[in-house]
Amino acid sequence: MYRLLVVDDEPIIVDGLIDLFSDPAHEPELELYWAYSAADALACLNATRIDIVLTDIEMPEMNGLALQKEINARWPRCKVIFLTGYNDFNYIQVSSRSGATDYVLKTEGDAQIVAAVKRAAAGLDEELAVRQLVRKAESQLSLALPLMQREFGLELLKGAEPAADPAAAGRTLKELNIPLAAGEPLYMIMGRIDSWRAEMSQSDKMLLMYAVHNIAEEYLSDSFRMFHIKYGQDRFVWLLQAKDGGAGAEDGTAGAAASAANPLRRLNGYLELAQSACTQYLRVPCSFVLVSEPFGWRQIAHKFDTLSFLFARGLGTRQEILLSDQQLVDAFREQHDGRVKMRSLQLLDEYLDKGQKAEFFELYRQFMELVEGESVSKTGVAVEIFYSMVSMFITYINRWGLMKTVTDRFNLNQLFNIGEHATWRETTARFEGLANLLFEETASENEKQTNDVIWKVQDYIRDNLGGDLSLTKLAELVYLSPSYLSKLYKQETGQSLKDSIIDARVQKAKELLLQREMKIHKIGRAVGFESAAYFTRCFKKMTQLSPQEFRDGKRVAAEALE
The missing domain is CATH 3.40.50.2300 (Response regulator)
Structure with a gap:
């Protein structure tokens, strides 16, 4: 409109x-x-x-x-x-x-x-038109590209999987100008700036971070394609692929590891040079941890967790370390299922917040099945999952102001105390009941807020038929944009705002037409029609009668009853 x-x-x-x-x-x-x-x-x-x-x-x-x-x-x-x-x-x-x-x-x-x-x-x-918007977007793509690349990289580290179709995944990488091939195995290096010089500003730190990346690229670019992901104040990840194709299956088999020995040796050698150059030329000590075998795209989050775990161990507190994940693979593997899939909690929180009930419960059941057996508190994974879920629910309850509603239905001390749960199955069922309640209450609250907007608009229309009923005025009344109010009203009532206003004006005109002392053109003005002709046209469209015919017909009917 x-x-x-x-x-x-x-x-x-x-x-x-x-x-x-x-x-x-x-x-x-x-x-x-x-x-x-x-x-x-x-x-x-x-x-x-x-x-x-x-x-x-x-x-x-x-x-x-x-x-x-x-x-x-x-x-x-x-x-x-x-x-x-x-x-x-x-x-x-x-x-x-x-x-x-x-x-x-x-x-x-x-x-x-x-x-x-x-x-x-x-x-x-x-x-x-879309084609013009697309052209404008394309002209600005070069400015937005670094941010888009970083967002894509961070999603991979969080566990997002590339498109199942290699061709589609390849197109995404090409659009983002990421120099990796969708179907080839990867290597990962995690880097850390061990310490910054005291006088450095935030911009200086960012420049040095990219300088470290450039030094590494200088050494590695002859043998590897690289994609840089900055994910913290002093941390970064490089995803690499051997330019000679390396070797490796999607899941990183033993054969793949054997045939990839040369690329890994080259990686170690180049990282030693890069580490030394950073110290010598940038005066910035750096540490690196790298994977011990090539891996597939679906394992990116797993490898990221593994390398993060290495930095969190005792060796990771030292400066200028250079490690392979082989040293702690066995220690980490036991904890991996619980740790990696804890990322599911973030998705659960998003589904809960967006009201995506089906998606929430599908992921929730998979998430809770991470705990094996019936015991609630005997494994670290169970305790971590339990209290992570408690934290998510408490945050959501407070955000929506639902504490009283929940406490009326649940004993929160019992619900959120791990010792009150005899089995993991009982824990799963109780949390599921709470999630169902939260979905019902927030859906009801959303519906109530929407209804309040519609009722407020309709009340204002009824009380101000002869006044300003422009879309702008009505939108200001309910603090929405005009376009959104128009869509919301049509979606909730099945009738456009314009038709609703005309309908209300005609209904009021019917009442006034029964009052014989008021002239028809004044009635049209009184209910907000700009001209007598427009009033007649709208009235006839809704009633199949002109205002005069309606008045005369009612008068004849009344006289007949007398």
């Missing part, structure tokens, strides 16, 4: 045009505004966005050309159509140079005016 402002110092022309464009069958659908002077038009333009202005070019105090400059200053995308009684070529030239969309003579009739407005609306449609 576009907003049309009609401006003319002759009220009869303004009223006639408003009546013309008020026809419910008119395409495109318009929200109408009108002004009887340039000053009134400026007040309207200051109050709300206007998409199309149909204005007289000759007006006292400020003519159409001057008004157009003011329009362009406020709403540069607004289309201006000049309406005049003078077929003056100079006017046409000046208005065109100023950016006018169209020029229509008043003598050309309604059809030409309607056509000009339709052309203006079509121009707005074209400007908003």
